[in-house]
Amino acid sequence: MAQGRLQGKTVLITAAAQGIGRASALACAIEGAHVIATDIDAQYLATLAREHSGIRVAQLDVRNGDAVMALAGELPALDVLFNCAGMVANGSLLDCSEADWDLSFDLNVKSMFRMTRAFLPGMLAKAGADGSASIINMASMASSIKGFANRCAYGATKAAVIGLTKSLAADYVKAGLRANALCPGTVDTPSLRGRIASAADPVQAQKDFVARQPMGRLASVDDITPMVVYLASDESRFVTGQTLLVDGGVTI
Numbered sequence: 001m002a003q004g005r006l007q008g009k010t011v012l013i014t015a016a017a018q019g020i021g022r023a024s025a026l027a028c029a030i031e032g033a034h035v036i037a038t039d040i041d042a043q044y045l046a047t048l049a050r051e052h053s054g055i056r057v058a059q060l061d062v063r064n065g066d067a068v069m070a071l072a073g074e075l076p077a078l079d080v081l082f083n084c085a086g087m088v089a090n091g092s093l094l095d096c097s098e099a100d101w102d103l104s105f106d107l108n109v110k111s112m113f114r115m116t117r118a119f120l121p122g123m124l125a126k127a128g129a130d131g132s133a134s135i136i137n138m139a140s141m142a143s144s145i146k147g148f149a150n151r152c153a154y155g156a157t158k159a160a161v162i163g164l165t166k167s168l169a170a171d172y173v174k175a176g177l178r179a180n181a182l183c184p185g186t187v188d189t190p191s192l193r194g195r196i197a198s199a200a201d202p203v204q205a206q207k208d209f210v211a212r213q214p215m216g217r218l219a220s221v222d223d224i225t226p227m228v229v230y231l232a233s234d235e236s237r238f239v240t241g242q243t244l245l246v247d248g249g250v251t252i
Helices: 019-030 042-049 065-074 098-126 152-175 190-197 202-211 221-232
Strands: 010-013 034-039 055-059 080-083 133-138 177-184 243-246
Touching: 010 019, 019 034, 019 042, 019 055, 019 080, 019 221, 034 042, 042 055, 065 098, 080 098, 080 221, 098 133, 098 152, 098 177, 133 152, 133 221, 152 177, 177 221, 190 202, 221 243
Parallel strands: 010 034, 010 080, 034 055, 080 133, 133 177, 177 243
Antiparallel strands: none
């Protein structure tokens, strides 16, 4: 029987209870990885654990540095860390409060700083010289790649994620660690559905989101997970410091 592409790898994913994180946890487990799925939402995590025996769940608030360090102390060294947690704050600069700005940076960027600082020593100790250790950071096409209206805080944080990712890639390339930023287009997730529902005209909001993509549809989570598996696998062992777009042609 053929082994999966991630056989024997230990993969930790944040924000794994729903959306891209959940789909990625299942995709990695199917490929043979031992997956540690974390999220602040224990209820949705529990349903995920029942879907595949290769998934272990752990409730975690990635904004809590002590909790992050405690979890790192309990777990074996990772082969792959997928920093997926994040949020979308709507609005232009004049619409953005300091609270929205601070929360966006804390969840979208500083959580990656916390997670990576906690798990990086173990990853480096385990990594082979051939780039077997992989960090995947969730960025976005809305970042330093492309500007979007009413995405001031979000775009700024995702640009910071790309900068953080390139820094990690440059600092640890000779230590066997790769770091790449995943940059999706508009993905049909519970988060997007919430933003559509809260719009003044939800029907028009959905049409506007779909119209962004020249392909004429929203991405599904299954459009994104193949890139996650690729970046987690040894197939991408010569890929580091990159922004990998899965955007339906938005940035053609």
